[in-house]
Amino acid sequence: MAYETVVGRTRDELEKFGTSSSGFIGKHIVGTGEDAHLTTPVLIDLMKPHVILISGKRGSGKSYSAGAVLEEILKLEPEVGEKVAAVVFDPVGIYWSMKIPNEQQKDLLNEWSLKPRGFQNLKVYVPAELKKSYEEAGVPVDYALSLSPREFSPDDWILAFNLEKTSEFAVALEKNLSELLANEQDFTIEDISTKIRDDTFSSQHVKNVLISFLEVAKSWGIFSQKGLNLSEIVKPNQVSVIDLSRVHGEEWGVRNLLATWITRQVYRERVIARKEEELAKVEGSEKKEKIFPLTWLIFEEAHNFVPSDRKTVSTDSVLTIAKQGREPGVSLVVITQMPNKVHQDVLSQTDIVISFRLTSRDDLQALHAVMQTYVAEELQKYINDLPRWPGAAIILDDNLEKIFTVNIRPRLSWHSGGTAAII
Ligand SMILES: Nc1ncnc2c1ncn2[C@@H]1O[C@H](COP(=O)(O)OP(=O)(O)OP(=O)(O)O)[C@@H](O)[C@H]1O
Ligand SMILES: [Mg+2]
Numbered sequence: 374m375a376y377e378t379v380v381g382r383t384r385d386e387l388e389k390f391g392t393s394s395s396g397f398i399g400k401h402i403v404g405t406g407e408d409a410h411l412t413t414p415v416l417i418d419l420m421k422p423h424v425i426l427i428s429g430k431r432g433s434g435k436s437y438s439a440g441a442v443l444e445e446i447l448k449l450e451p452e453v454g455e456k457v458a459a460v461v462f463d464p465v466g467i468y469w470s471m472k473i474p475n476e477q478q479k480d481l482l483n484e485w486s487l488k489p490r491g492f493q494n495l496k497v498y499v500p501a502e503l504k505k506s507y508e509e510a511g512v513p514v515d516y517a518l519s520l521s522p523r524e525f526s527p528d529d530w531i532l533a534f535n536l537e538k539t540s541e542f543a544v545a546l547e548k549n550l551s552e553l554l555a556n557e558q559d560f561t562i563e564d565i566s567t568k569i570r571d572d573t574f575s576s577q578h579v580k581n582v583l584i585s586f587l588e589v590a591k592s593w594g595i596f597s598q599k600g601l602n603l604s605e606i607v608k609p610n611q612v613s614v615i616d617l618s619r620v621h622g623e624e625w626g627v628r629n630l631l632a633t634w635i636t637r638q639v640y641r642e643r644v645i646a647r648k649e650e651e652l653a654k655v656e657g658s659e660k661k662e663k664i665f666p667l668t669w670l671i672f673e674e675a676h677n678f679v680p681s682d683r684k685t686v687s688t689d690s691v692l693t694i695a696k697q698g699r700e701p702g703v704s705l706v707v708i709t710q711m712p713n714k715v716h717q718d719v720l721s722q723t724d725i726v727i728s729f730r731l732t733s734r735d736d737l738q739a740l741h742a743v744m745q746t747y748v749a750e751e752l753q754k755y756i757n758d759l760p761r762w763p764g765a766a767i768i769l770d771d772n773l774e775k776i777f778t779v780n781i782r783p784r785l786s787w788h789s790g791g792t793a794a795i796i
Contacts, residue, residue: 381418381725383772394420394453396445398438402765402778409760415768415779417725419446419457422667422704424695424722426743428712428736429729434764435708436467436790438727438781439671442706443471443612446669447492451610458666459612460639462632464674466618469497469512470789481783490785495612500627502594503619512616520600523559524634527551532686533626534586545575546583559598562591593620593627603638609666625677629687632678636690639668643701667702670694675707676714688716695722712739726769727781730759744769744776752776 379387379395395416403412425442427435439461446459461468474489475482482489499507501517508514525533527547536543549568553560566587569580590596606613615635617628642665649664672678672691679691694705695718709715712728713735723743731737737756741749752767755776759765764781 377414377416378773378775378777379416379418380768380770381421381423381772386418386421386772390420392416394418394449396442396448397782398441398445399764399766399779399781402760402780405758405760411780415777417442417445418772419449419453422699422702423706423724424698424704424719425706425725425727426712426715426720426723426740427706427708427727428740429710429731429766431710433729434766434781435710435729436465436673437764437784437788438766439673439706439708440468440471440784440786440788441781443468443495443671444490444492444785447494447610447612454610456609456664456666457669458607458609459669459671460607460635461612461614461671462617462628462635462673462678463614464617464628464677465790466512466616467673467788467790468495468612468614469616471495471612471614471786472497472513473787475784475787477787478783482785485783487783487785492612492786494610495614495786496608497614497616498606499616500594500620501597506619507616510619516601516605518595518601518606518615518631519597520595520631520634521559521598522562522565522596523554524600525630526554529630529633529686532684533590533630535626541576541579542582545569545572545579548572548574561598562587562596589624590627593624595627595631603635603642604665606635607639607642607666607668625685629678629685632672633687633690636670636687636694639665639670639703640690640693640698640701643668643703647701667704669704669706671706671708673708675709675719676711679707679716679719681714681716692716692718695719712736712743715739717742724771727766727779728756728769729766731756740769744771746774 395418398417399415400411401413402409427439429435472491472495474491476489479489496515498516498518499514501519504514504517527550531543549572566584569583620627646665678687694703720743726743737753741752755767766779768779769776
């Protein structure tokens with residue numbers, strides 16, 4: 374068969390729309406072992422919202438292939454591209470290099486009749502106060518990211534600091550923050566500390582602990598009295614990389630806080646936009662000039678944003694997208710080495726799985742939970758039979774109700790996530 378497969382598009386949709394608004398991500402692999410060879414192109418649907426899981430062992434090609442999908446979003450024809458945006462939550466700090474052409478795999482690209490290309494519509498956002506440290510490390514920073522502490526509820530802070538909700542610390546934090554929030558004025562982290570210091574009801578111990586938490590929050594470098602607006606971060610025809618790799622220490626609190634704020638706002642904006650789009654349809658009136666773009670949210674190391682075994686400050690907002698993102702048009706891409714460690718509700722909403730080699734039983738079981746159409750043994754066999762070359766993956770597609778083997782295409786843009794080596 375000489376036809377392309379469009380992953381994520383039903384047969385009816387394929388008949389109606391053909392391959393428009395889709396992106397080239399690889400080729401089918403036919404045969405196993407020595408006989409394995411590449412055949413027809415595999416495309417991915419970029420027209421409607423999806424929940425995509427990209428899984429596989431360390432160094433198997435997850436980030437590389439997520440980059441290939443992002444390239445296709447950036448390459449959409451202008452009429453479509455201007456209605457689409459993407460945000461990558463990048464705790465590892467690898468996506469910035471998509472600005473640079475992939476000269477290092479020029480020969481491989483040539484074999485695929487492709488050429489190296491950098492993407493200028495990919496913009497890098499870093500915590501405002503850490504901007505200098507990124508620049509010194511050679512990261513091409515486009516924007517300084519800052520948020521107002523006002524944007525977060527007491528519950529957000531309690532989760533970000535990993536406090537027990539009923540503890541005396543959480544109670545004191547909640548009381549003081551609620552008072553600040555009740556006041557219309559913007560405030561800084563220092564204002565929260567001052568408020569707590571002046572609190573006559575809390576013990577000195579509670580105050581000291583909370584103030585030290587707030588000192589840590591300040592060192593995250595993302596808070597300022599007046600933060601950015603969402604429209605400064607999510608823009609049509611742009612991939613916004615939120616590079617959180619240089620945040621001090623193992624600070625998932627700040628990564629999750631940032632993710633929750635952007636995710637929540639994107640959802641809200643799209644719900645409003647969807648209503649306007651519907652209204653325009655019903656009334657036959659002109660659509661508003663500037664409608665908030667259909668947005669793709671990409672989570673690297675997703676098991677830290679929506680873990681299966683505990684609640685983080687970003688859990689609820691990401692789950693909302695997984696469960697209710699379809700209607701307003703928000704897509705989710707979760708990338709993880711351990712699908713088993715990603716929240717069950719994300720897995721159950723997944724409609725496309727791209728999986729590289731996985732060895733743990735629990736992780737295979739998690740994939741099986743996504744698509745029960747296939748018996749676990751069959752899934753295991755597909756994964757075991759994958760050729761051992763980079764980029765070989767299985768795709769499970771709930772829209773087509775199909776499983777097949779694919780080789781993800783080489784990247785046009787530079788991938789900086791390769792194995793570190795001493796040379
Ligand atoms: N489709 C592909 N074509 C060619 N090379 C590839 C392909 N996919 C991956 N590679 C190679 O494999 C390397 C590792 O890939 P990648 O960084 O995506 O791994 P990963 O699964 O994200 O690993 P980790 O879990 O450690 O983040 C890449 O630097 C690249 O050299
Ligand atoms: Mg990776």
